[in-house]
Amino acid sequence: MKIALIGATGFVGSFILTEALNRGHDMTGVVQNPEKLPGHPRLRPVKAEVADTGALASVLAGHDVVISAYNPGRDETGAGRRSIIAAVRESGVDRLLAVGGAGSLEVAPGQRLVDQPDFPAEWKQGSLRTADFLQDLRAETELNWTFVCPAAHLEPGERTGRYRVGGDRLMTDSEGQSRISVPDYAVAMMDEVETPRHPRARTSVAY
Numbered sequence: 001m002k003i004a005l006i007g008a009t010g011f012v013g014s015f016i017l018t019e020a021l022n023r024g025h026d027m028t029g030v031v032q033n034p035e036k037l038p039g040h041p042r043l044r045p046v047k048a049e050v051a052d053t054g055a056l057a058s059v060l061a062g063h064d065v066v067i068s069a070y071n072p073g074r075d076e077t078g079a080g081r082r083s084i085i086a087a088v089r090e091s092g093v094d095r096l097l098a099v100g101g102a103g104s105l106e107v108a109p110g111q112r113l114v115d116q117p118d119f120p121a122e123w124k125q126g127s128l129r130t131a132d133f134l135q136d137l138r139a140e141t142e143l144n145w146t147f148v149c150p151a152a153h154l155e156p157g158e159r160t161g162r163y164r165v166g167g168d169r170l171m172t173d174s175e176g177q178s179r180i181s182v183p184d185y186a187v188a189m190m191d192e193v194e195t196p197r198h199p200r201a202r203t204s205v206a207y
Contacts, residue, residue: 003193004028004063004093006050006070006084009036012099012154013069015186017043023190030059050080056087065193066091068098072133073126081133089142096137097193100149102178103127104134105170105204113152113170134202146198150185151206157181163188163205165197171206180206 003020007013008029020027021040029037034045048059050070060066066088072081088096103114103123113119114127137145152170163184164171172178180188188205192198 001064001193002026002028002062004030004060004066006030006056006066006068007099008069009033010069010071012150012182012185013067015182016067016069016099016189019183019186019190020193023194028059028063030056050087051083053083053087053090056083057090060087060091060093063091063093065095065097066093067189067193068096070099071126072130073101075129078129078132078136081129081136085136085140085143089140094144095196096143096145097189098133098137098145098147099189100134100147100202100204101127101130102149102152102154102170102204104131104202105149106168107170144196144199146192146196146200147202148185148189148192149202149204151180151204152178154180154182154185157183159183159187161187163207166204166206168202168204171204173207178206 003025008017009031026042028044028046030046030048034047037045046059048056068084105113107113134147170178
């Protein structure tokens with residue numbers, strides 16, 4: 001497939017890029033600093049700002065899928081995430097997959113993780129902004145989108161190729177922990193890219 005990856009040098013995006021290249025896909029890395037991308041015959045580095053909707057749409061045009069590994073948690077105004085949605089729509093690409101956040105997942109019916117009193121204060125605003133990205137996507141009527149939420153603890157680790165798939169609820173293991181390694185999250189993301197199972201929906205992955 002021909003895939004555009006927004007945020008290809010980021011904490012999560014860099015692992016998605018590696019996983020996608022290892023599977024043989026042709027990648028366009030859409031980043032602010034192309035020099036940070038690795039050299040690879042199937043990787044085309046492109047410098048672009050997410051806030052420039054027209055320029056971003058031009059870059060994305062002609063791809064089969066767009067993956068957004070952009071971090072909406074750092075986007076105080078929400079302009080970046082809204083520009084990404086608009087740019088994908090204008091580009092003519094039908095599918096958008098976005099890296100989500102665990103904070104938007106439910107711990108009980110109607111109760112989000114981010115709204116719990118023990119949710120870490122330093123993560124709260126970023127988590128709320130990421131949850132707003134999901135709301136923007138749900139309001140979108142044209143795109144075939146998927147919002148892929150990781151476990152509560154998304155951290156460096158090994159690539160096992162194993163994970164569980166859930167929906168709107170935060171998943172925990174037998175010890176009550178919610179976790180997944182970044183390499184295995186990338187596996188889950190690329191599995192969804194290659195075999196779509198959650199059109200216009202949120203999904204979640206964890207051990």
